[in-house]
Amino acid sequence: MKRHIVTQLRSVLIIGIASAAFYYAQAQSVEQDQRMIERIFVQSLSDDSAYDWLRYLTQNIGGRLSGSVQAEQAVAYTYEQLKSLKLDRVEKQPVMVPKWVRGPKEYAYFETEPGKTTNVPVCALGGSIATPGLGIKAEVIEVKGLSGLAELSDEQVKGKIVFFNEPMDPKLIETFSAYGKAGSQRTSGPAAAARKGAVAVIVRSLNLALDDYPHTGVTQYGDLPKKQWIPAAAISTNAAELLSSVLQLNPKTKFYLKQASENRGEVLSHNVIGEIKGSEFPDEIITIGGHLDSWDLGSGAHDDGAGCVQSMGVLALFQQLGYQPKRTIRAVMFMNEENGLKGGMEYAAQAVKKGEKHVMALESDAGGFTPRGFGFTAQDTQWAQIKSWSSLFEPYLIDSFKRGGGGADIGPLAPHYPKMVLAGLKPDSQRYFIHHHAANDTFEHINKRELDLGTAAMASLIYLFDQYGVQP
Amino acid sequence: MKRHIVTQLRSVLIIGIASAAFYYAQAQSVEQDQRMIERIFVQSLSDDSAYDWLRYLTQNIGGRLSGSVQAEQAVAYTYEQLKSLKLDRVEKQPVMVPKWVRGPKEYAYFETEPGKTTNVPVCALGGSIATPGLGIKAEVIEVKGLSGLAELSDEQVKGKIVFFNEPMDPKLIETFSAYGKAGSQRTSGPAAAARKGAVAVIVRSLNLALDDYPHTGVTQYGDLPKKQWIPAAAISTNAAELLSSVLQLNPKTKFYLKQASENRGEVLSHNVIGEIKGSEFPDEIITIGGHLDSWDLGSGAHDDGAGCVQSMGVLALFQQLGYQPKRTIRAVMFMNEENGLKGGMEYAAQAVKKGEKHVMALESDAGGFTPRGFGFTAQDTQWAQIKSWSSLFEPYLIDSFKRGGGGADIGPLAPHYPKMVLAGLKPDSQRYFIHHHAANDTFEHINKRELDLGTAAMASLIYLFDQYGVQP
Structure with a gap:
């Protein structure tokens, strides 16, 4: 009897220590995450990269309709800028796109x-x-x-x-x-x-x-x-x-x-891809992206220059903060979202062809306004994990995490990777359709802080997926 | 024994019915509140009043520095507009304000x-x-x-x-x-x-x-x-x-x-007050307000034409929806917030002098941007009630309810009414200080939907305080 009690006590003790250790580890990791996310926001709000890239894309290049000279200038520009970030890999992925001209x-x-x-x-x-x-x-x-x-x-x-x-x-x-x-x-x-x-x-x-x-x-x-x-x-x-x-x-x-106006068949263009290779799970790929093409009337500031520079900005932030991801993080500037989605389809086709393992993708294509949260397409078990992260975003007022969401360009991955998580950044939507596809979608309607908060929110989410992985 | 069981059963039954009735009543009132708040938002987003008032205040009148001709034009204009709403009482409350001129x-x-x-x-x-x-x-x-x-x-x-x-x-x-x-x-x-x-x-x-x-x-x-x-x-x-x-x-x-620039002593000006008398508790006063004066460089669109027209808009919405408040609801356009706060102080002084019973006050003076929630200064028991309402604002993404808050103009009431609730509308703050007190605080930087969402959020909160009262 006595021995039994001792055994019981020992079990209780072991369980107790184990739980304490577990909770300590958990608390520690929450604190670590809070600290990392704070570093991301502080860095993003003090950095000019995304805003300066967007200024160039919109004011030096302008509207970037698929097949236009400006679209090709944007491919060259973002490729060069990604190169300058000293990533592990930068690529122009060829894709045939329709060329329509307004005349x-x-x-x-x-x-x-x-x-x-x-x-x-x-x-x-x-x-x-x-x-x-x-x-x-x-x-x-x-x-x-x-x-x-x-x-x-x-x-x-x-x-x-x-x-x-x-x-x-x-x-x-x-x-x-x-x-x-x-x-x-x-x-x-x-x-x-x-x-x-x-x-x-x-x-x-x-x-x-x-x-x-x-x-x-x-x-x-x-x-x-x-x-x-x-x-x-x-x-x-x-x-x-x-x-x-x-x-x-x-x-x-x-x-x-x-x-x-006139349809002029297909011409060669490119998705632009920049990548940081994962240190632990390099085969697990997380994609973040926006689309590089835009309508021709304005200069594609909110739609979707913002999403492109935010995606590039996530990689820049990781580099600036010396964060080495465990998984492979790819920023993709998709071509031809507006009138064909050829870039998104080609990216998915190449992923399948190469046997890549895509675990998560996040798109920003709803404007560069104050971020409110994210929408997610995820399995129930994945959702429980994701939802638990929302409180980390409360201090930044970006904690509206809802089911349902993704993005046009990352959509073509979904049928090939049914267990992957798709997400879309959700900025405040009240002003978006004043500028959408019109001549007033221009740089002066972008607020630097709102843009940077979006970049930081995306980087923080990607950091969490990178740290904890995606449940299969 | 048998009798005892019957008694017990009867008690259970009675408690059961009572609880059911209680929960039914509660569920019903939550549903009623949801419906009323939805009506408020739908009406506000379809109505032009607040936006049109703001256009007039900013584009036909302009900057409204205390003591200026424009400030007096704004007093006359808002007085006339409140008159046209067929309220129970509209008043110009005299107040001496400092007159400073830029030269x-x-x-x-x-x-x-x-x-x-x-x-x-x-x-x-x-x-x-x-x-x-x-x-x-x-x-x-x-x-x-x-x-x-x-x-x-x-x-x-x-x-x-x-x-x-x-x-x-x-x-x-x-x-x-x-x-x-x-x-x-x-x-x-x-x-x-x-x-x-x-x-x-x-x-x-x-x-x-x-x-x-x-x-x-x-x-x-x-x-x-x-x-x-x-x-x-x-x-x-x-x-x-x-x-x-x-x-x-x-x-x-x-x-x-x-x-x-030159200080030119004090001149006579006015707070402008419009009131709907309460049907059940007319002596309980709920104040909503913004300040009518603005700096002279811009035209005081975000600071604080927005808060004025939103406050007027709450009364307009109640009238349009045929909502008869139980308590007295007052919209106040305060004069001289920017350089003296004389309007707010006079309003409080008159309230005390007349022995008025102020239970709640809400100010909008943080810009006409997308509302995110409210800040509240309230007792613990009051806060429990208020916090429980935040879920009603979730469908509108305005559910950030936090402790701490109020407004400069309603602040002078606080020492005289220590149990009253003070609240401030909290719009998205990222763009505000680009316009604040500068020449670019103008009408074209106001988005109608954002302004209207603020009016609706204020009206919904006031509706709840009116329905359920303020815990003493």
Whole structure:
């Protein structure tokens, strides 16, 4: 009996010591993580790299549409800048991308009676064909989104210009949800209208504010035979409101559109990749990225110069802080997110071909605004671990960790690596769609601190995944 | 025995029913609150009132320094707008305020050698006296904040222009903390330098960004005899960096400052008050407010036109939604927050004089940016209740509820009502100090959605305090 008690006591003692050691180790590692994350934020907020790279990308290079001279300049520039970081590997990954050109400035007006015209701020949608050289003039039929079009007979649409005028829903707090809802009229509206016999399409800009900027963005003709394709353009939200009022007064109002945009087949471009090799698990790859291409109207500051320089910034921070990751960390500037996603698809294809092991990927493609948290696509067990990290981000007000999320460019990895974690940085979304795909997506609308907080948040998350790995 | 069991059973049943009823009532009220708050946000995001008021205040009236014509125009305008809301009571509350005028544009340069000058963006600090008509030219001694000055002997300072050049600390995530740290060199630096024999003071603008805007703000001579007062001005952050470099190369560099600012005694102005009378507890007063006065360089959009129109907006939302508060809700546009706080002090003095019962006050004076939450000054028991409401704000990403907070204008109520709750709206603070007290605090830097989210957050919080009262 006595011996039994002693044994029991010993067990209790051992368990006690073991637990104490466990809790001590845990507490120590939480403290270590807190300290490392603080170092990351302090360094990021005092460093100019990301902001200076973005200034160059936007002000010295400008809009970087796939296949353009500027896109190739951006490839060369980011490649050189990554080289200067003394990484373990820097690479230009070849990828064929579509080349679409806008041509001379578009021109549009509406005409309430012959000779009485009002000019309208307009831009061709990406991928759209040109109008005939002299333009198209036709009566307008206004609809609210794709469902509005579906209610019309072919007879009602035939020979007309369809005007998609569904506003983004101001009630949705996360503006990306409103973009998702109203966006289909831009991506699929022109093809749908063409099938009903429309001669052209104009779309209300996907912008939550009322202003004079037309917002471009891709439209897809899908499997519509090429000879049925019709030109499609976006008009500013102010113009959309005005045109809608005018149509109520005079349904016979005509709209004139002239544009010379053109699809020019595919050309060679590149993803740009910089890598720090892992010291313990070099075969486990963590990808961070943004897309290097942008629309041509502005200079791609928020969309997505910010995501590129933040991804490069994570590697720069690790180098500056002397942090040697255990796993391989790769920053990827993807090409052609806007009108093809060819960069993301090629990156995934090459990963599979080389038998790489991808465990986690993080994309920043929602603007360079104050970060609020991350969205994650992860298994339940992975999620428990990830969620437990959110408190480490509370001091920085970036602790909104939610399930669901990722990014367009890292998406093509997912089917090949079903157990990998995908994540997207979630910045404050209120201002994003004022600038998105428009001429005012420019450097002066970037706040250095907001950009740097995003870089620091990304680096901190990557640090945690690097330290603790991704549960298989 | 059997009877006992029945009694027991009955008790269990009664308790069960009572608990069920209690939980049902609770669940119902949570659902009711969720619904009401959703209605508030939907209404606010679809309404233009606050944004339109702010456009008028900033673009039609402009900067509204206490005692200026514009400040009086703002009093008249907000009074009329509150009248148009059909409230129960609208009042102009008289208050004497200091009148300080900037005079003609200030002028400054530094001179590395005779005749070799570089112009510097400069503005007089609020309350500062003028230089002599021909200006002041003297050697410069640079110090880091008040502690830097304290290290110098009077001999080192005598006859010189003291250059306070402590930057705001970029490492602090909440930028108001950095403002608090570096701010004392502006408010107290000139008086401290005067005591050591300085002839003038220039202060690095309290701005986290490097740019060319000088930022004004109040300075206080305190009990320094008037004949010892010296002129004080702010220079832009870029100029401060440049001057600091130049002084390292040539410590004999001279600085020239000319300004004609002037204190002109006190004049009559007003707080503007609009009130909805409570239906059940009309004597319990809840105050919401911002300050109507602003510095003169910009047009007081973020500081604090935003807080005024948000406060008016709360009353407008309640009216639009047909919400009849149980308690009396008052929106107050305080006068003279920037250079005297006379409006806040008079409001408190009148409250005490009239024997009013103030239970809660909320101020918005931290910019019209995306709201992140609130700070509260409250007793422990009150805090438990308040904290429990934060989850209602999660869907709107405004759930950072922290202890500590209030506002300058509502502060004077506190000593008289020790049990009242004070709260301050906490918007995202990253961009605020780029605009604060500078010429670029203008309407185009306000985002309508961000402003409206703040109004909705305030209205939702006030709704909860109105429904559940404030624990005594």
